[in-house]
Amino acid sequence: xxxxxxxxxTATIVTFIVVGATGVLMxxxxxxxxxxxxxxxxxxxxxxxxxxxxxxxxxxxxxxFIGKKLIAIIIxxxxxxxxxxxxxxxxKPPFKDVYANFLQLNLSQAKLAFxxxxxxxxEFLNKNNLKFEDISVEKFAxxxxxxxxxxxxxxxxx
Numbered sequence: 001x002x003x004x005x006x007x008x009x010t011a012t013i014v015t016f017i018v019v020g021a022t023g024v025l026m027x028x029x030x031x032x033x034x035x036x037x038x039x040x041x042x043x044x045x046x047x048x049x050x051x052x053x054x055x056x057x058x059x060x061x062x063x064x065f066i067g068k069k070l071i072a073i074i075i076x077x078x079x080x081x082x083x084x085x086x087x088x089x090x091x092k093p094p095f096k097d098v099y100a101n102f103l104q105l106n107l108s109q110a111k112l113a114f115x116x117x118x119x120x121x122x123e124f125l126n127k128n129n130l131k132f133e134d135i136s137v138e139k140f141a142x143x144x145x146x147x148x149x150x151x152x153x154x155x156x157x158x
Contacts, residue, residue, distance in 0.1 A: 011049035
C-alpha cells in the first residue's frame with residue numbers, strides 16, 4: 001500500500017485543482033463547451049482518486065474521524081441530503097431569462113432602462129464605426145458583427 005498513498009494523494013490533489021478551477025469558471029460563465037466535458041471527466045477521475053486515497057489511508061481516517069468529528073460529518077451529510085430534497089427540481093435562476101429578455105429590447109429601450117451614459121455609448125459607436133439603429137440589442141450586435149456582451153457592458157455602464 002505504500003506505493004498507493006502517493007499516487008492516491010497526488011491524483012486527488014491534481015483532480016481537485018482541475019475540478020475546482022473549472023467549476024468556478026463555469027459558475028461565472030467563463031467557459032467554453034470543452035470545459036464542461038473536462039470538468040465531468042476529471043470529476044469522475046477524482047472520485048476514483050479519492051477512493052484510492054481513502055483506501056490507502058484507511059487507518060488514519062479511522063483514527064481521525066471519531067467522536068465529535070464523526071458526528072459533525074454525519075450531521076453535515078444529513079443536512080446536504082435533506083436540502084437536496086427541498087430544492088425544487090427543474091427550476092433555473094431567472095438570470096438567463098432576464099438576459100434573454102434584455103437582448104430583445106430595442107437599443108433606445110435598453111439605454112433608457114439602464115440610464116446608459118450617452119457619451120460613452122456614442123464613443124463606442126464611433127470607435128467601432130457603427131450607426132445607431134433602434135433595433136433589438138441582439139439584432140444590432142449580430143448585424144454589426146460585435147459581441148453581445150460588449151454591447152451589453154456599454155449599455156449598463158460597465
